[in-house]
Amino acid sequence: MARVRMSDVAVAAGVSTATVSMVLSGAGSDRISPQTQARVREAAAAIGYAPNSVARSLRTQRTRMIGLVSDTIATTPFAGRMLAGANDVARDHGNLVVLVNTDDDAAQERQAIQALTGQRVDAMIYARMWHRVVDAPAGLPADTVFLDCRPAQGGWPAVVPDDRRGGVVATRELVAAGHRRIAYVDAPRDDEVVASRLRHEGYLEVLAEAGITPDPALHVRGITDAGGGRAATEELFALPAERRPTAIFCFNDRMAMGAYTAAYRRGLRIPDDLSIVGYDDQQLIAAEIDPPLTTVALPHYEMGRWAMEVALGVRESDRDAPLLMDCPMIRRDSVGPPPTPAGN
Amino acid sequence: MARVRMSDVAVAAGVSTATVSMVLSGAGSDRISPQTQARVREAAAAIGYAPNSVARSLRTQRTRMIGLVSDTIATTPFAGRMLAGANDVARDHGNLVVLVNTDDDAAQERQAIQALTGQRVDAMIYARMWHRVVDAPAGLPADTVFLDCRPAQGGWPAVVPDDRRGGVVATRELVAAGHRRIAYVDAPRDDEVVASRLRHEGYLEVLAEAGITPDPALHVRGITDAGGGRAATEELFALPAERRPTAIFCFNDRMAMGAYTAAYRRGLRIPDDLSIVGYDDQQLIAAEIDPPLTTVALPHYEMGRWAMEVALGVRESDRDAPLLMDCPMIRRDSVGPPPTPAGN
DNA sequence: CTTCTGTGTTTAATCGATTAACTGCCGCGC
DNA sequence: GCGCGGCAGTTAATCGATTAAACACAGAAG
Numbered sequence: 001m002a003r004v005r006m007s008d009v010a011v012a013a014g015v016s017t018a019t020v021s022m023v024l025s026g027a028g029s030d031r032i033s034p035q036t037q038a039r040v041r042e043a044a045a046a047i048g049y050a051p052n053s054v055a056r057s058l059r060t061q062r063t064r065m066i067g068l069v070s071d072t073i074a075t076t077p078f079a080g081r082m083l084a085g086a087n088d089v090a091r092d093h094g095n096l097v098v099l100v101n102t103d104d105d106a107a108q109e110r111q112a113i114q115a116l117t118g119q120r121v122d123a124m125i126y127a128r129m130w131h132r133v134v135d136a137p138a139g140l141p142a143d144t145v146f147l148d149c150r151p152a153q154g155g156w157p158a159v160v161p162d163d164r165r166g167g168v169v170a171t172r173e174l175v176a177a178g179h180r181r182i183a184y185v186d187a188p189r190d191d192e193v194v195a196s197r198l199r200h201e202g203y204l205e206v207l208a209e210a211g212i213t214p215d216p217a218l219h220v221r222g223i224t225d226a227g228g229g230r231a232a233t234e235e236l237f238a239l240p241a242e243r244r245p246t247a248i249f250c251f252n253d254r255m256a257m258g259a260y261t262a263a264y265r266r267g268l269r270i271p272d273d274l275s276i277v278g279y280d281d282q283q284l285i286a287a288e289i290d291p292p293l294t295t296v297a298l299p300h301y302e303m304g305r306w307a308m309e310v311a312l313g314v315r316e317s318d319r320d321a322p323l324l325m326d327c328p329m330i331r332r333d334s335v336g337p338p339p340t341p342a343g344n
Numbered sequence: 345m346a347r348v349r350m351s352d353v354a355v356a357a358g359v360s361t362a363t364v365s366m367v368l369s370g371a372g373s374d375r376i377s378p379q380t381q382a383r384v385r386e387a388a389a390a391i392g393y394a395p396n397s398v399a400r401s402l403r404t405q406r407t408r409m410i411g412l413v414s415d416t417i418a419t420t421p422f423a424g425r426m427l428a429g430a431n432d433v434a435r436d437h438g439n440l441v442v443l444v445n446t447d448d449d450a451a452q453e454r455q456a457i458q459a460l461t462g463q464r465v466d467a468m469i470y471a472r473m474w475h476r477v478v479d480a481p482a483g484l485p486a487d488t489v490f491l492d493c494r495p496a497q498g499g500w501p502a503v504v505p506d507d508r509r510g511g512v513v514a515t516r517e518l519v520a521a522g523h524r525r526i527a528y529v530d531a532p533r534d535d536e537v538v539a540s541r542l543r544h545e546g547y548l549e550v551l552a553e554a555g556i557t558p559d560p561a562l563h564v565r566g567i568t569d570a571g572g573g574r575a576a577t578e579e580l581f582a583l584p585a586e587r588r589p590t591a592i593f594c595f596n597d598r599m600a601m602g603a604y605t606a607a608y609r610r611g612l613r614i615p616d617d618l619s620i621v622g623y624d625d626q627q628l629i630a631a632e633i634d635p636p637l638t639t640v641a642l643p644h645y646e647m648g649r650w651a652m653e654v655a656l657g658v659r660e661s662d663r664d665a666p667l668l669m670d671c672p673m674i675r676r677d678s679v680g681p682p683p684t685p686a687g688n
Numbered sequence: 689c690t691t692c693t694g695t696g697t698t699t700a701a702t703c704g705a706t707t708a709a710c711t712g713c714c715g716c717g718c
Numbered sequence: 719g720c721g722c723g724g725c726a727g728t729t730a731a732t733c734g735a736t737t738a739a740a741c742a743c744a745g746a747a748g
Contacts (some may be wrong), residue, residue: 004733005733005734005735006681006734007734007735015697016697016698016699017698017736018688018697018698018699018700018736018737019475019670019696019697019698021736021737022736022737025736027736027737031695031696031697032696032697033695033696033697036696036697042719043648050458050462051462051734051735052402052462052733052734052735053462053463053464053735054398054402054407054463054464054733054734054735055402055703055733055734055735055736056402056734056735056736057398057703057743058398058399058402058702058703058704058733058734058735058736059702059703059735059736059737060397060704060735061703063398065442065463072424073424073427073428073431074425074427074428074645075424075627076424076426077421077628079424080416080417080418080419080421080423080424081418082419082552083417083418083443083445083447084417084418087417087444087445088445091444091452091455091456091721094459095461096442096444096460097440097442097443097444097460098409098440098441099431099441099443100431100435100440100441101427101428101431101432106517108435111435112435115438115440116440116497118394118395118396118397118461118690118727119398119409119440120396120397120398126701180506225631225632226632226633226634227632230634254628254632257632257633258632261634262610265663268739279732282628283419284421284598284626284628284629285628285629285632287569288569288570288571288598288601288602289601290570290605291575294669301418307695339560348705349703349704349705350705351704351705358730359727360706360727360728360729361704361705361706361728362706362727362729362730363726363727363728365705365706365707366706366707366727369706371706371707375725375726375727376727377726380726380727395704395705396703396704396705397705398703398704398705398707399703399704399705399706399733400704400705400733401705401733402704402705402706402732402733402735403702403704403705403706403707403732403733404705404706404733405733412721540730549720577740
């Protein structure tokens with residue numbers, strides 16, 4: 001591999017390494033004569049010189065590497081979009097990202113933070129795959145950015161999805177279609193995962209603004225997969241006919257998938273007999289089930305970008321309050337007007 | 345952050361930096377007296393010393409970082425499992441992975457390879473998200489491992505899924521259940537993506553061994569999503585009754601999802617009226633659709649591990665032939681015996 | 689003919705470790 | 719009493735860049 005050193009270029013061009021360094025880095029290029037500059041550049045190109053970043057980093061105390069520690073890159077299809085956002089920004093600024101997956105294990109997390117600190121990454125991003133409130137792990141450098149989570153203590157830049165607003169948009173979509181009996185198929189209660197609570201707040205807010213009295217029976221919970229969504233939906237169907245919902249807002253797309261199944265088993269057609277809105281915009285589900293699902297998208301790519309921009313210092317941030325990133329509505333075909341009462 | 349240098353430890357312990365280095369690295373710990381060793385360790389702990397990997401790398405010419413360049417981490421839910429495998433092995437050997445996503449863009453790929461080379465990563469992994477034959481990009485260091493792709497020219501270690509064998513297992517599952525009219529819902533023809541051809545070979549091989557004459561009408565193609573799978577399946581349903589398949593092997597789970605839709609629209613029940621086998625074991629689909637899908641899993645985690653092990657030199661590899669990694673059968677509920685002819 | 693002022697380039701220190709080669713000392717054998 | 723070997727560490731070179739400070743030379747000013 002590239003065994004060519006700067007001194008080789010210097011010899012080839014008949015100058016000192018200082019000159020080579022100045023020419024190639026652009027610094028003080030006004031102090032070096034054009035002829036010399038050309039000679040240096042030619043020599044460098046001729047012998048195929050590529051700078052050794054390790055040596056440069058040692059001297060400049062900057063590695064141009066950003067550490068990204070995440071709990072689980074493996075088990076969620078979201079991870080990629082966050083990484084992609086961070087990666088794109090890093091690349092555009094000539095930086096590299098060093099990724100560590102900690103499997104949500106405290107010991108591994110500590111080890112990862114140490115390794116990255118030892119490697120002298122310029123900054124760090126601490127990412128979690130589900131919007132949470134976390135305790136900032138010890139040893140994090142001051143220039144750490146929290147991604148899709150926020151530190152309980154505050155004091156760090158952080159970005160999370162605006163889940164309350166997402167709940168608003170989703171519910172409003174249903175209200176706008178004419179629904180009045182709107183259920184919320186929620187995740188199990190968990191105080192660390194704040195998305196569930198926030199989306200519920202948004203849901204209630206819209207009901208209030210539409211003058212709809214919330215029916216507690218329409219707020220059901222289940223584990224956050226298709227099975228849980230199906231079971232929760234079946235609970236709703238068990239209600240007396242006049243209390244049954246004409247529309248369901250599901251905590252996520254997987255639960256929505258379960259709601260589809262429950263509906264079909266009952267002979268209900270979507271969106272004719274039942275409207276459904278999901279959350280997450282999981283490509284594999286939302287775009288592919290039948291009919292395609294109207295859902296609220298999580299801004300993972302944008303959050304990844306934002307976090308990296310702050311980490312690189314090219315964007316200002318507020319250390320006291322996390323940035324709430326907008327969750328856009330993705331309209332597909334699972335929402336329609338409520339069925340007209342029998343015998344229309 | 346850690347501004348503590350080795351010389352600070354040396355002063356605190358009243359020895360030279362050479363001694364500190366030897367004690368802390370373990371090398372030549374037989375040359376240093378136990379008392380001195382203890383003194384050094386205490387001093388290091390007391391002032392919170394952490395070695396500077398950049399300086400060490402410069403001296404030792406090893407960075408303990410492995411570069412991983414991949415085409416798309418963003419758009420596939422598989423990526424995570426490959427990364428996780430590679431990451432786990434790297435961690436267990438005290439290495440870090442530097443990830444670059446190139447968006448399948450040649451210019452970005454070149455730039456990434458340069459950046460990683462400049463950063464003096466110890467080895468590189470060149471990953472693609474779909475099993476392919478690729479031209480090895482210029483500039484790749486000699487110790488590069490190909491992951492989920494193999495270089496057309498050969499000469500590098502590479503690992504890919506054993507797609508032919510996957511086709512065999514899938515088809516055999518259907519034959520074993522008693523099916524004789526088995527369709528293959530294939531991806532569009534594409535010579536670079538070799539999975540399609542290989543799985544088809546496996547499919548034909550099993551038909552042959554079972555003494556079934558392949559019916560060309562049962563080999564249909566479509567784009568590799570639910571829509572494509574549904575359209576292709578509907579083609580099959582359009583066949584005269586006696587030529588229609590009782591079982592379908594789908595190129596991937598998304599197409600299988602489309603096959604489900606087509607079946608339900610026709611009033612067919614799975615697996616009673618139609619058996620289906622998918623490929624990929626996409627968690628979000630396979631485990632969650634109704635009924636859960638029997639499918640062939642892609643060994644992404646294992647491939648990621650293997651590639652990293654070879655990159656770190658802890659595993660031997662053959663540079664002439666890619667390793668074919670086994671694709672295990674995941675049995676769920678979408679396969680049953682063929683329906684007995686009407687009026688059983 | 690000095691002294692001064694800019695240019696253009698070089699010298700050398702530095703970043704923080706690793707490690708080959710060396711030193712000083714003690715004990716032992718003859 | 720002298721030399722030799724082994725122990726316990728130290729000295730100093732090295733990795734490959736960056737960069738402040740020094741320097742050499744030419745032309746202008748006095």
